[in-house]
Amino acid sequence: MDTTTHFPTGKIAHERAMKRKRVGYVWQSLFIFATILAILFLAILLISIIDSVFGYTVMADTLPLPTLIEGRESPDELTREELEFLIKENLSPGMLRKVTYDKTLEDRDVTDLKALVEQYVIQPQVLRTWGLWASLTEQEEIGRFAEEHPGSYIIFKNWMTPSFVIAAQSSNPLIAGIRTAFLGSLWVLLVTFLFSFPFGIGAALYLEEYARKTRLTKIMQLNIFNLSAIPSIIYGLLGLAFFVRVLEPFTSGAIFTAGEATVANGRTILSGGLTLGLLVLPIIIINTQEAIKAVPDTLRQSSFGLGATKWQTIWHHVLPASIGRILTGAILAMSRALGETAPLVVIGASTFISVDPTGVFSKFTTLPIQIYQWSARPQGAYRNIAAAAIISLLVLLLVVNSSAIIMRDRITRKKRLER
Amino acid sequence: MKSIQTHPFNKKLRIREAFIEGALFLFALLSIAITVSIVVILLRESLLFFESDEVTLSGFLFGTKWQPMIGYFGVLPLLNATLMTSLIAMIVALPLGLAVGIYLSEYADEKFKSVVKPVLEVLAGIPSIVYGYFALTFMTPLLRSIFGDDVVQMYNMMSAGIVMGILILPLVATMAEDAIAAVPVELRLASYALGATTLETSIKVVVPAALSGLSATFLLGLSRAIGETMIVALAAGAGPKMTFNFFEGAETITGYIVRISGGDVSYNSVDYTSIFALGLMLFFMTFTLNMISREISARYQTEYE
């Protein structure tokens, strides 16, 4: 054999090895960097949203108080008589009737009256808002801005307040809240769940427990995968053409309220919920299939061995053994539905709604839609309440997802104890 | 006394069992019905769209102007914006996702993984509308401060594309990790035994062996980017425009559908049928990508069995 080698030896070999090692380290740090970047994205995303929730706001009153009653700077300094006077004096007759419709001025307490004066008389307007970071670093500029606008004043505002959560939707960002959207989201989610949960589990049971490996089963499986991957906006088109338009008499509730004119023309919670139901159905089917697959075959065999029928086996053994995972999967699917925006916008839910939904035939808005509408408006204050709504949505998602995790843990722990 | 004794094990008709099986079968059939309805509805409305006087198929496919008000229905500007934002998204998500996948599968210890994986899950669980807000209020101002307000428009494809890349990063990273981890450990051992470093093993042995799994990941990520709606609706601009400048605003297919349907559109207008024609196009593109991806990953799974 040839004893000379064509491989580098001695010092050259050593240098080569060191170089390979260095290249290895460089790339390894690139990989770590990419991974840390992914974590960083999440941090920046959350920080940038929180940043928009707090900060200085320059406001100006439409009717500054000192011009109405001399010597008074704030509604807090006003007496009850002065408050009532201001309301009667400055509100149009129609507005006054609307305000006094459910409660007369005499029946209202002072805080209530102050709020009315603030909202309808003084009518403060937001001139410009700054985020938390800018509020800390650009104070000079904020001051200059306020000086350039006579009559304006600077306040430090927290947009994510309890009243923001409980107030109804309004076109005025200072008093708008997410109650309407929050209730809309819950109603839609309820319909989505009631539709997709039984159908999803049923389909998964058929595919896992009954179906033989036929062509049809294979097509169904492939089809479910495809449904889970097509863009959500396509479901919106389906919902628009089918639920909103073809099934309008049903989804608007017209056939149930014989003759009564409906205002919703099919763009109701029912249509929205069913559309999202179709969207999450494949996810629920896939998750449930995974859960059922995890049930050991020995369990089925022992049940069949005792002479149980197929359904008895499924109902008494397979489902109880997999219900924890099934529910976890279903809740995760619900959190997907909770954040969906595009399909609901497409079916026409993106209109201005300030009335709370009362049932499945109500027109509605949801949290993501509210975020979309507010984000799309260029004026500063809408961006801030959009951020506050995002935080509400993320908190809601966190609650939903952690409830799924807690439920899964509880069920598995209970099973362990039973053993 | 009976003359013919019935067999004790004769088949018993169990109506309940049969009924349940039939019902469950119908539930499963629903998934097929959904697909069929999608296709039928998209086709039907698209036909109405192409039947209208202002529209021709060739004008739709090759026209470079989309201005329904004055009768221009060329899809290219919308398609171009969709592909450009998706391209940016893939340029962001693919290398990063691959790097994260390689790191998690080949380098990271369990402890590090237990930190990164939940972060990826949270990123994947954040609704796309939130990413849209992020693009509009963070990424766009950032780009404008870097490149200048005169270069970067208020609404632009770059910002939407980058944020879309962040949105699909967790999907790409998790799928890439799965594909890489599925490569048999024997190949790694063989490479190490030849004196290869971890990098050489990862890049030259493991990643090439995972290539088909990785291309399935790429296709699914692309399909996701093409169909993504809220980010582009908020940040990429409202108004179709045939431009190759990433810093300009241009409406995508999904952005257009959302904008038109968001207003109160009359059922018999061309506007209404046009969003279905665009929906059909979108469905066709994503369906093809999904199916190829599925086919590749199914083959990949059998490759090492």
Place this chain on the structure above:
Amino acid sequence: MTDILQKIPETDNVDQAMTDEKKIISVDDVTIHYGAFKAVQNVSLDIAQNKVTAFIGPSGCGKSTVLRSINRMNDLIPSASITGKILFDGHDMYESSVDPVLVRREIGMVFQKPNPFPKSIYENIAWGARIHGFKGDMDELVETSLRQAALWDEVKDKLKQSGLSLSGGQQQRLCIARTIAVEPKIILMDEPASALDPIATGRIEELILELKENYTIIIVTHNMGQASRVSDYTAFFMVDENRSGYLQEFNITEHLFLNPKHRKTEEYISGKFG
């Protein structure tokens, strides 16, 4: 008959026999843990250059663990830890300054299951040489390596085909060719024929006997016939009541099989357990 008698060395003392050999590897009091589990304890033995050493013993006796520790493949298992010394040409390979990548370049390994890369036959061999900076004629290297592995005639017309297209026995010889292409000094073989049929096994055994001209070979095997046919020295590992392995007996192969010193060795080679 006379052949066999001539082969039997006069001494039955392994230490004495070893004095005539060049010791390329010295395993010195090595104990290996996986986490808290002691896989193998206090192993000491020498490996003679250009000889075949076989590791035999029942399952779980730590023979593969010791084999893998010789080229630091155990480093790839995060929980593995080692005490003691393994000297290669007099250098301790577990000093902190030692790069395991360089160790493996000198000490190659062939695995139980044939594991060619999903690349062409040619690339399977060229790849290792390339990462180590091979400067010569690659075609020639591929050919010599395949010839040494007795595979050339079978594959010379299909070098561009995937390595996975070969039969199991051919794949294993391809793996051997791939290992010798980077010119290691030692080849570790972890049950290289256990996944193969008897004919393929016979070819691998012939190959091992040819390769020892140029390489030092350490082979782990379950097959005692194989150990007696191919090896010069044999180490017999046993497992104690705590399921940790230890070296029971190490001797010249003929002596270990014909005249075992320990009862356990005798029982094992006569098939009473294992």
